[in-house]
Amino acid sequence: MSKLIKVVTKDSALVPFVAILLGLLVGAIIMLIGGYDPILAYRSLLETVFGNRYDFGETLTAITPVLFTGLAVAFAFRTGLFNIGAEGQYIMGMTGATVIGVTVHLPWYLHAPLAVIVGALVGGLWGMIAGYLKAARGVNEVITTIMLNWIALHLANYIVRRFLLEPGKGRSYMVDDTASATIDWLSRFMDDARMHWGTAFALLGVIFFYYFLWRTKQGFELRVVGSNPDAANYAGISVNKGVVKAMFISGALAGLAGVFQVLGVFHNQVISAGHTGHGFDGIAVALLGGNNPLGVLLGAILFGVLSYGAAGMSFGADVPPEIIRIVIGSVIFFVAAPGIIRWLLKRISGKKRKEEAI
Amino acid sequence: MDAATIGHMLNTAFVFSTALILAALGGILSERSGVVNIGLEGLMTAGAFAAAVAAYKAQEAGYGGASPWIGVIAGAIFGVLFALIHAVATITFRADQVVSGIVINFIAGGSTLYLVKLMFEGAGETSLVNEVFHKVKIPLLSDIPILGDGLFNAYPTTYLALILVGVIYYVLYRTRFGLRLRSIGEHPSAADTVGIKVLRMRYTAVLLSGVLAGIGGATIAMTTTGSFSHNTISGQGFIALAAVIFGKWNPLGAMGAALFFGFAQSINNVLQLFDFSSHIPSEFIYMLPYVLTILVLVGAVGRSRAPGALGEPYYQGKR
Numbered sequence: 278m279s280k281l282i283k284v285v286t287k288d289s290a291l292v293p294f295v296a297i298l299l300g301l302l303v304g305a306i307i308m309l310i311g312g313y314d315p316i317l318a319y320r321s322l323l324e325t326v327f328g329n330r331y332d333f334g335e336t337l338t339a340i341t342p343v344l345f346t347g348l349a350v351a352f353a354f355r356t357g358l359f360n361i362g363a364e365g366q367y368i369m370g371m372t373g374a375t376v377i378g379v380t381v382h383l384p385w386y387l388h389a390p391l392a393v394i395v396g397a398l399v400g401g402l403w404g405m406i407a408g409y410l411k412a413a414r415g416v417n418e419v420i421t422t423i424m425l426n427w428i429a430l431h432l433a434n435y436i437v438r439r440f441l442l443e444p445g446k447g448r449s450y451m452v453d454d455t456a457s458a459t460i461d462w463l464s465r466f467m468d469d470a471r472m473h474w475g476t477a478f479a480l481l482g483v484i485f486f487y488y489f490l491w492r493t494k495q496g497f498e499l500r501v502v503g504s505n506p507d508a509a510n511y512a513g514i515s516v517n518k519g520v521v522k523a524m525f526i527s528g529a530l531a532g533l534a535g536v537f538q539v540l541g542v543f544h545n546q547v548i549s550a551g552h553t554g555h556g557f558d559g560i561a562v563a564l565l566g567g568n569n570p571l572g573v574l575l576g577a578i579l580f581g582v583l584s585y586g587a588a589g590m591s592f593g594a595d596v597p598p599e600i601i602r603i604v605i606g607s608v609i610f611f612v613a614a615p616g617i618i619r620w621l622l623k624r625i626s627g628k629k630r631k632e633e634a635i
Numbered sequence: 636m637d638a639a640t641i642g643h644m645l646n647t648a649f650v651f652s653t654a655l656i657l658a659a660l661g662g663i664l665s666e667r668s669g670v671v672n673i674g675l676e677g678l679m680t681a682g683a684f685a686a687a688v689a690a691y692k693a694q695e696a697g698y699g700g701a702s703p704w705i706g707v708i709a710g711a712i713f714g715v716l717f718a719l720i721h722a723v724a725t726i727t728f729r730a731d732q733v734v735s736g737i738v739i740n741f742i743a744g745g746s747t748l749y750l751v752k753l754m755f756e757g758a759g760e761t762s763l764v765n766e767v768f769h770k771v772k773i774p775l776l777s778d779i780p781i782l783g784d785g786l787f788n789a790y791p792t793t794y795l796a797l798i799l800v801g802v803i804y805y806v807l808y809r810t811r812f813g814l815r816l817r818s819i820g821e822h823p824s825a826a827d828t829v830g831i832k833v834l835r836m837r838y839t840a841v842l843l844s845g846v847l848a849g850i851g852g853a854t855i856a857m858t859t860t861g862s863f864s865h866n867t868i869s870g871q872g873f874i875a876l877a878a879v880i881f882g883k884w885n886p887l888g889a890m891g892a893a894l895f896f897g898f899a900q901s902i903n904n905v906l907q908l909f910d911f912s913s914h915i916p917s918e919f920i921y922m923l924p925y926v927l928t929i930l931v932l933v934g935a936v937g938r939s940r941a942p943g944a945l946g947e948p949y950y951q952g953k954r
Contacts, residue, residue, distance in 0.1 A: 307746075
């Protein structure tokens with residue numbers, strides 16, 4: 278056991294795995310207390326996700342937005358910024374794509390790309406507001422991005438209600454088929470799961486993340502700004518420019534999540550009373566993945582599996598799907614406070630030692 | 636617009652503001668001690684849930700008019716439970732305070748709905764409580780023209796919130812406890828040197844923020860909705876956070892901000908009655924608190940300065 282503690286405490290790469298296990302354990306305990314069968318529940322979760330082609334395809338579709346927002350949050354983290362605003366940037370990306378998809382009429386080879394670019398730009402600019410306020414006025418980005426999330430929600434609702442509303446429905450007109458990002462042959466192959474190009478773009482995003490930050494000069498500069506702003510300043514790297522640039526890229530990544538939800542999944546935008554949570558999930562994914570592109574990918578897969586499988590859990594084991602929010606919350610909690618894991622392990626091994634002494 | 640309408644508008648404003656004031660007071664205590672609390676939303680959710688359930692059970696058990704008060708107490712207790720998670724994570728284990736706050740929002744939202752489904756046979760909402768708070772007229776004062784209708788014919792929780800503003804203002808600025816609380820939020824190691832127990836004080840502050848935000852959430856369930864569902868608390872915690880910042884981390888300021896945000900909401904309601912909403916879209920009124928908060932942070936509308944050590948975990952013995 279003491280070896281285990283050493284491994285866990287020395288090697289921080291193991292923390293996420295222990296955290297995931299503990300999170301699932303917390304979920305299991307809560308299910309037991311509620312009188313449910315946790316093993317049946319987790320089994321039906323997995324059976325839902327991997328049971329048939331349709332559900333597997335839908336799981337991939339569920340992974341896509343959190344992969345984008347996870348990358349977005351992680352990218353900002355690498356520049357020393359805590360982007361809580363992925364949710365708002367996601368909404369603005371969605372709105373940008375919907376506006377272009379509904380109001381502009383172009384052939385498909387122009388329409389879809391334009392919608393994607395505009396959505397990413399709008400998301401990026403929305404992120405840039407927080408970056409600019411930080412650079413120019415020294416305002417903490419955590420607070421501004423929280424506030425911008427809510428402003429985005431209401432602004433998007435206004436735009437949809439005022440300009441795009443299909444009469445009698447709580448949503449915008451459907452996006453033109455020319456702006457659609459679905460992959461029809463793949464959807465047919467996956468028994469009509471909503472497959473779309475966003476998933477491929479999100480994977481490209483993983484590569485972009487790695488290539489840009491570790492293989493380009495600009496990326497290097499951003500990482501320096503993130504790890505030591507004073508050193509960056511001394512080396513002649515503009516911290517302010519870096520902050521604004523990083524928030525733009527981060528916002529654009531989060532915006533793309535929204536773009537493909539519109540163009541690939543829903544084909545319209547609803548007037549929404551609250552947040553979707555994809556942006557907040559992105560924070561969890563980024564933390565889980567250690568702000569590392571591959572880690573974020575794995576984190577997003579876990580997230581997609583858990584959140585899509587939750588529906589199957591309630592179907593198969595009658596467990597309220599909200600249990601997954603508790604599991605996810607606990608996982609982030611343990612990742613954010615690795616001290617707790619160490620403490621727990623020490624307590625367990627401490628007890629063992631006492632028992633041996635007796 | 637006649638006096639009665641204005642009085643009515645003021646009255647609705649106080650109803651909206653009550654929960655905001657209470658949660659904002661909680662936010663102030665926590666943040667003044669140096670612990671960021673973006674988990675207010677989750678604490679309010681926990682409070683609203685506990686109040687709806689406890690008041691329903693109390694009503695079933697025949698407690699009658701005492702039921703909503705039992706609800707409020709349950710709300711405070713549940714608020715403390717969730718605040719305890721935040722305190723342990725951030726103070727003892729020095730987790731990132733923002734992340735921990737997000738976790739609180741996550742877990743509070745998930746676990747309360749989970750419990751609702753568990754306790755009410757799969758329903759997404761608690762059963763309606765009939766024994767909720769009723770407005771109390773204060774004799775004589777309620778005869779004052781506009782203000783009488785507006786303020787002196789309110790829910791008991793509104794009076795409670797306003798009294799607590801005074802109490803917490805007094806505690807923060809006129810007592811030894813308050814001075815110490817403010818000092819650990821500005822410069823914990825200096826406070827430590829003079830013998831103030833930084834960690835213990837921070838625990839107290841964060842737990843108190845759970846009490847206040849929990850009561851805040853409870854007041855929504857016990858006055859406006861009478862039940863708890865997924866959208867009973869939708870953003871009020873963040874508006875309260877906005878009120879903390881817009882009010883410059885001062886109880887009176889936060890009360891002013893909360894009243895202002897509440898008033899904006901009620902104007903919105905009244906405008907819809909008069910069909911002015913085509914002129915000022917309601918979405919813009921919803922945005923107002925958040926926009927103003929950014930403006931005040933930027934310095935366009937006054938200047939708001941956070942406590943010096945806000946967000947920094949405290950390591951004993953660190954220089």
